[in-house]
């Protein structure tokens with residue numbers, strides 16, 4: 149399964165342009181006032197690095213993890229272009245282990261594997277922030293996405309309820325449908 153994912157994403161990213169763009173997702177950019185500007189950040193399934201690079205630009209020592217070598221190469225190139233540095237690590241989230249209480253900031257955008265929710269929460273330091281945004285079930289009206297890749301209504305809210313939720317929304321408009329969350333541990 150994962151080697152197929154790796155091939156698929158490597159192939160997708162093998163174009164000179166940044167298919168998801170170079171700017172961070174709006175949910176992160178619009179709430180960047182919450183970022184403390186120091187400490188360690190982790191971007192999970194970081195793709196071509198737009199959000200990891202934004203964290204680095206905001207003062208975090210940032211680790212970007214993804215299964216795609218091409219994505220990680222583009223992430224490093226984007227960091228160079230923006231004059232910051234990030235660390236990258238080739239990680240298969242199907243078999244993922246990470247230190248507990250290690251990160252001040254965790255980002256996860258446009259990726260869903262429910263099995264890693266407990267790991268994400270334990271990897272966050274007390275007082276650390278998480279930003280999460282991904283597709284909801286409403287997105288199936290617009291795309292032939294797999295059912296397992298979309299959140300149920302309120303699922304993200306329920307999954308992180310033991311943290312202090314600072315922001316949550318569900319959006320379904322103009323062919324896009326996703327949930328966004330910000331929480332503090």
Ligand SMILES: C[S@@+](CC[C@H](N)C(=O)[O-])C[C@H]1O[C@@H](n2cnc3c(N)ncnc32)[C@H](O)[C@@H]1O
Nearest residue numbers: 157168193194195214215216240241242257258
């Ligand atoms: C839709 S992209 C999102 C990229 C990035 N978060 C963003 O929003 O720009 C999904 C990412 O998940 C990564 N991915 C898929 N399966 C993975 C796995 N098993 N382990 C690690 N990364 C994986 C892909 O390589 C891809 O970069």
